[in-house]
Amino acid sequence: xxxxxxxxxxxxxxxxxxxxxxxxxxxxxxxxxxxxxxxxxxxxxxxxxxxxxxxxxxxxxxxxxxxxxxxxxxxxxxxxxxxxxxxxxxxxxxxxxxxxxxxxxxxxxxxxxxxxxxxxxxxxxxxxxxxxxxxxxxxxxxxxxxxxxxxxxxxxxxxxxxxxxxxxxxxxxxxxxxxxxxxxxxxxxxxxxxxxxxxxxxxxxxxxxxxxxxxxxxxxxxxxxxxxxxxxxxxxxxxxxxxxxxxxxxxxxxxxxxxxxxxxxxxxxxxxxxxxxxxxxxxxxxxxxxxxxxxxxxxxxxxxxxx
Numbered sequence: 001x002x003x004x005x006x007x008x009x010x011x012x013x014x015x016x017x018x019x020x021x022x023x024x025x026x027x028x029x030x031x032x033x034x035x036x037x038x039x040x041x042x043x044x045x046x047x048x049x050x051x052x053x054x055x056x057x058x059x060x061x062x063x064x065x066x067x068x069x070x071x072x073x074x075x076x077x078x079x080x081x082x083x084x085x086x087x088x089x090x091x092x093x094x095x096x097x098x099x100x101x102x103x104x105x106x107x108x109x110x111x112x113x114x115x116x117x118x119x120x121x122x123x124x125x126x127x128x129x130x131x132x133x134x135x136x137x138x139x140x141x142x143x144x145x146x147x148x149x150x151x152x153x154x155x156x157x158x159x160x161x162x163x164x165x166x167x168x169x170x171x172x173x174x175x176x177x178x179x180x181x182x183x184x185x186x187x188x189x190x191x192x193x194x195x196x197x198x199x200x201x202x203x204x205x206x207x208x209x210x211x212x213x214x215x216x217x218x219x220x221x222x223x224x225x226x227x228x229x230x231x232x233x234x235x236x237x238x239x240x241x242x243x244x245x246x247x248x249x250x251x252x253x254x255x256x257x258x259x260x261x262x263x264x265x266x267x268x269x270x271x272x273x274x275x276x277x278x279x280x281x282x283x284x285x286x287x288x289x290x291x292x293x294x295x296x297x298x299x300x301x302x303x304x305x306x307x
Contacts, residue, residue: 007033116140118149
């Protein structure tokens, strides 16, 4: 069993008087996430667009106006929050680097160290016009897990997630200013990889079975009226695997009889998938798979090549 608790923060996209004011509100929600036991908090896309980015907003900042030249210094309060509350934080910002704009998130550890960066691979047409340059696929490590990512428009492109899955991504963090749609549920199921989406209107945490285990945001009129908190938290078990029925289904009964409460198996009839997880600190899913010669769904389907 390998559990991590993750919070997605639907940080408001309303107009703030300053970037510092928006960061200060983010710190409050990060503290709440940490108090809920979260190991990691994810913020929505481009938090330095502090005047909002909605259509027709006369106060909206341009990408050039919002871009940070010293993103670490200008988000120092978020680094301090990570250390003070002992929680990793994904900080999404537009930066200006060597004459170009980038749309990225940086993952900061509980010790206040930058662990890695995901740079938006597929900027929108508008971003490209403003000089936002695309990034390359890549994963980095956080507490033993390989982290992949996506930002907003990226979610329309399966290749963004395919390439990172091929590099071993075990968790996708998605900072966004749009909801991502059912494509995210599909990517989680397809790659057997959870997705944590932070989006002001409707943040979601999606497990490997493609189902939301936490969700919410400013679509809630109650939240818009000032009640409740835009922090949505779930504990995920990363010692879990997706198994296609073929080659595996005849062994499931024996697995349960052998390990009892040390494992949990859920069957998804609609997709002919078994989800196997360890519920014991003394047993790993890999131990079970090796003993029973089980084949992960990703490995099973990679055997087939279409003409």
